[in-house]
Amino acid sequence: DAMVIQNPRYQVTQFGKPVTLSCSQTLNHNVMYWYQQKSSQAPKLLFHYYDKDFNNEADTPDNFQSRRPNTSFCFLDIRSPGLGDAAMYLCATSRDLARDHQPQHFGDGTRLSIL
Amino acid sequence: GEDVEQSLFLSVREGDSSVINCTYTDSSSTYLYWYKQEPGAGLQLLTYIFSNMDMKQDQRLTVLLNKKDKHLSLRIADTQTGDSAIYFCAESITGGGNKLTFGTGTQLKVEL
Numbered sequence: 001d002a003m004v005i006q007n008p009r010y011q012v013t014q015f016g017k018p019v020t021l022s023c024s025q026t027l028n029h030n031v032m033y034w035y036q037q038k039s040s041q042a043p044k045l046l047f048h049y050y051d052k053d054f055n056n057e058a059d060t061p062d063n064f065q066s067r068r069p070n071t072s073f074c075f076l077d078i079r080s081p082g083l084g085d086a087a088m089y090l091c092a093t094s095r096d097l098a099r100d101h102q103p104q105h106f107g108d109g110t111r112l113s114i115l
Numbered sequence: 116g117e118d119v120e121q122s123l124f125l126s127v128r129e130g131d132s133s134v135i136n137c138t139y140t141d142s143s144s145t146y147l148y149w150y151k152q153e154p155g156a157g158l159q160l161l162t163y164i165f166s167n168m169d170m171k172q173d174q175r176l177t178v179l180l181n182k183k184d185k186h187l188s189l190r191i192a193d194t195q196t197g198d199s200a201i202y203f204c205a206e207s208i209t210g211g212g213n214k215l216t217f218g219t220g221t222q223l224k225v226e227l
Contacts, residue, residue, distance in 0.1 A: 006157075031213065042203060042217035043158070090157050097213045103148065104215060106157040 003027050004107035006091050012113045013081055021076040021110045023091030031097055032074040033104060034066060035090040043090055049074060050097055078112075086114045119206055119218035126224045133194045135221045137187040137204035144206040147180065148215070149189045152201045161189070161202075191223075199225045 005024045013019040023032065031050050035043035047056045049068045063085070065077040078085055088111050092104040118140045127133045139147070144166050150158040164171045164178045164187070171178045177190040187204055201222050205215040 004157075040220075042219055045214060092158075094213055102207075102213050103146075103160050103163060104213070105160065106150075108157040109155075111155070 004091055004093055004105055006089075006107035006110050008110060009108065010111050010113070012115060014115050015083065016080050019078050019081055019112065021078075021089050021091075021112070023074045023076070023107060024072050025074075025091075025093045025105075026072070027093055027095075027105065028071060029093035029095050029105075030071075031094045031102075032068060033092040033094075034064075034074070034076050035092065036085075037088040037090055037109070039087075046076070081112070081114050083114050086112055088112075119204060119216050121202075121204060121218040121221045123219065124222050124224070126226060127194050128226050129194060129196060131194055133189075133191040133198070133223055133225075135189045135191075135202050135204075135223065137189075137218050139185050139187065139204075139206050139216075139218075141206065141208055141216075142182075142185065143208050146207050147178075147187050148205045148207070149176075149178065150203045150205060150217075152203065152220070154200075158203065194223075194225050196225045196227070199223055 003026050007022045033048040034046045037043040046060045063079050068074045088109045090109045091107045094102045094104045121137050148163045149161045151161050152158050162173050162176050175192045179188045201220045203220045204218040
């Protein structure tokens with residue numbers, strides 16, 4: 001019973017060709033997060049949505065954008081992928097933001113390869 | 116600043132206990148989490164501890180928190196081959212908007 005679903009599991013794109021990764025959730029959580037995880041590294045937060053409010057991390061490149069058309073879906077758009085953007089991209093959700101215990105629940109990730 | 120560190124590798128024999136350690140630097144941590152990541156998969160929340168607790172037990176998992184030394188550990192009793200994975204500790208900071216700072220991850224290998 002997957003609650004945070006990422007599609008596709010594997011994505012291959014060409015250098016410079018825009019790509020969109022998808023995340024959906026059945027938890028009705030307010031917050032959705034996107035992380036980038038490179039090989040043998042910890043996940044790195046790119047941005048998050050609190051409801052419709054978008055919050056970008058200071059060091060997230062402009063090449064990365066996100067859209068959240070409704071509560072259930074969130075998209076990660078990479079406008080011009082470079083070789084350095086090859087990574088696993090993880091989506092996570094939480095009910096709220098730190099008012100009390102708000103664990104983040106992760107999807108299985110999309111592994112992005114750049115040719 | 117926030118910094119969370121873990122040892123990179125741990126190898127144990129099946130049936131033994133595993134202890135994965137984590138140190139953190141920010142004293143205003145609210146919750147500390149343990150996540151498990153199997154190859155090619157996302158992060159699975161295993162357990163967590165609130166920073167005013169010393170210990171939490173959940174079936175085969177025991178979390179110990181030494182707040183004075185800023186040291187967190189995860190003990191897995193009767194380790195099985197299915198426990199082979201990367202284990203990340205993570206902290207969330209009071210007033211940090213639920214942002215998680217992850218450790219570097221510990222690769223646990225369980226040998227027969």
